[in-house]
Amino acid sequence: MDVPGLLESAGLLVPEAVATEDDLTVRDVWDHLIHDEWDTAIDLLQELGEARPLPPTFWEALAGAAEQLRMERSAAWCWWRCAEMxxxxxxxxxxxxxxxxTRRTLPMPGAGxxxxxxxxxxxxxxxxxxxSIAALWVEGRPFLEPGGSATVRLLPLTPAHWQHLAPGRQITMHEDRTVAGTATIVEIHPPVAFVSSPA
Known part of the structure; x- marks a missing residue:
């Protein structure tokens, strides 16, 4: 599917009532699509996707469009959000x-x-x-330097291992036998169950 088709597919999955903190709605996305402003449409759809949980198919379509436009970080983020759903x-x-x-002397990559x-x-x-293994995404930064602090998102390889955790729990990160970092859980949400709409 081409970029416009992928973006239209993603846009159709966003309910009309959903708005971002800046009061942007799916109508604003359609305005950008009409004018072939695809990169702006992708950015707006990502914002709308954060305003309310949307199905994995939304994030898949958005990731496909971002990949075709060579927006690597946006594509990676959309695949990440798809996995989180x-x-x-x-x-x-x-x-x-x-x-x-620790053994780490260089900044840690932040994009999963x-x-x-x-x-x-x-x-x-x-x-x-x-x-247990979990991929790591640093929010709002391309990397995290040694000694630095940031809010991160974790994507467990085996989610069942992580079900006992709750906000406030402290965990440690390891890249070898030594502790590379310490984290405190601030938020946990289970997978979202989406009901398929009838054909």
């Missing part, structure tokens, strides 16, 4: 250890590339520490 949302405040205290291990309180059958 299916697996749930976990947000946390993360502080990385300073460069001299890194998949660190997390100590979320599980133990192995022998009683030792057991870690």
């Amino acid at each position: 299916r697996k749930g949302v976990i947000r946390a405040d993360l502080t990385l250890k300073p460069a001299g205290e 590339i890194l998949r660190p291990m997390w100590n979320i309180g599980h133990h192995s059958p022998t009683g030792g520490r057991s870690v």
